[in-house]
Amino acid sequence: MRQSILTGEQNQLLQDEKSLLKDIMLRLAEIGVPQDRLETLHKSSIQLDELFMIVVVGEFNSGKSALINAILGEKVLPEGVTPTTSRVTLVKWGEKIGEQILDDGFAVQTYPLELLKDLNIVDSPGTNAIIRQHERLTDEYIPRSDLVLFTTSAERPLTESERQFLERILSWGKKVIFVLNKTDIFENDAALQEARDYILQHATSMLGEIPGLFPVSARMAQRAKMETDEAERQKLLEASHLPALERYIDSTLDDKTKLMIKFQNPLGVAGNLVELTRDGIKTRAESLKEDKETVNSIEVAIAAYKKDLEQELTPRLAEIENILHKLEFRGLDFFDRTIRLTNIHHLAKGDRIRTDFDKEVIGDMPQQIDDQVKSLIDWLVEKDLREWQQVMSYLQRRQAVNMGRIVGGAGSLQEDHSQEIIEKVEENVKTIVESYDRLKEGSQLSASVESAVAQTALLEVGAVGLGTLVATVVASSALDITGMIAAGTLAIIGFFVIPFKRKQARDHFREKIVTLRTTLNETLKTTFERESQNAITRMNNNIAPYSRYVHAETDKTDRILGVLDDLKKQVGMIMARIDVEFK
């Protein structure tokens, strides 16, 4: 028998395949592929560690252990005339000689022999020993084996228990060959022939075909392999007939097609599993893509909303400014008309002037301002509500698509929380939309505007409305004027004083209006901008769990798909190498 069944190339291929399978199992476990699927892959990759497995069976004392020792050329296993091997024993390569008893039915024997690097041999207790180990042998090792060496002894060829055992393992359809051991005890060829005929007759009727039968003497073969004299060694080997059996084993295990299948099997399982996982992740990615589109639409809508608010606010505030411009004109005109020498009588009567000022300058300005601010607030509130409704409709549409799909298809590996999250977000948005109270939102907004204006600029006033607030400030400037001109003595020097006073009043008034306009404009702008920003932040905050999840999951899914694509490619590469190697 050769020292190693695999060529150097094949051995390298085997190592590469093993390490790829290990990597695949690791990666798939990380991704969350269920344990039972990984177990299937694990089992099939074990086959690579036991690339070739020969199982030796037969009645006790038939020389199973001796035959294995003869093949290996070393006393690896104990032999004896009494029942000796008490456990199913896997003989495999190991750096050191060692026996590992795994339980009372099973042991592993390691031995540093080159041949064992790609060949495992299973020794077993006698078939007559009806013990539990047999189940392990018949149901675990026979099915995994490549060849069964049915060892029967020249002393008792094919015993009753051996025939029963053969019956039991037939259904596995494994290659079974017979070894007639201890041929050295036959006195002549006729006795050997008789034993052969007997075995073949019974075995053929059981197998339905004539099996291979190799008469050997394990004892002589062992002696031969230990012999230092080459001629003697050859003589003994020939007499043992072991080489014929070894050549047969060699050629059976060397079968290229079978070898190729052995190499391909675990890779096929791995490739399938990778593909299946990939399908699952792809389905998930598709679904996430829709989520991403939804989130995107919402984000775009919110951004557009923000822009709308910015664009619309300036012209609306300009209208308020305009009202104050007109007020300024009216005021200046009033002073021109009123602060005159000819009007000295009226000027002296402060009340009258004030009434006129109220009527001609102030007029319905407070109402105009209030209306303008109110319409701005209404617009803002309405727009906010519409935006929430739109967000809700996006979420509902996404929900509807999900509902229409069969949930949790094959290969859904990652925990999919998107449904949960979208439901929760939608629920929140729905609550906001349904409980949206335009009046309340509006009055809150106007209270916030009023308090901002009052704080920044004008006066501390109660809830009088912005227009009234402005009117009060403006009217106070008229008051200044009337107070100053009230003294009767002014009539005499009025000639000089009046124009001066008029100019003073105009300047004062203009200054006041400018300050008022600037402050009011800035305050309103700041307040409305802040309120819009709050509305947008609130919207973004409500969407955030969904968008965060979608972004994170998308990243994760992309990364996993990358890993799986890479694994798939590597499987393909090893497959191609197998094709080249075994064709």
Ligand SMILES: Nc1nc2c(ncn2[C@@H]2O[C@H](COP(=O)(O)OP(=O)(O)OP(=O)(O)O)[C@@H](O)[C@H]2O)c(=O)[nH]1
């Ligand atoms: N004469 C002769 N004796 C052999 C030969 N092979 C094995 N024996 C002897 O037969 C006895 C049984 O051999 P084992 O190898 O222990 O037999 P086994 O089938 O492993 O037996 P169990 O482990 O008890 O099931 C030992 O004393 C061996 O030395 C042989 O070729 N010729």
Ligand SMILES: [Mg+2]
């Ligand atoms: Mg034994």
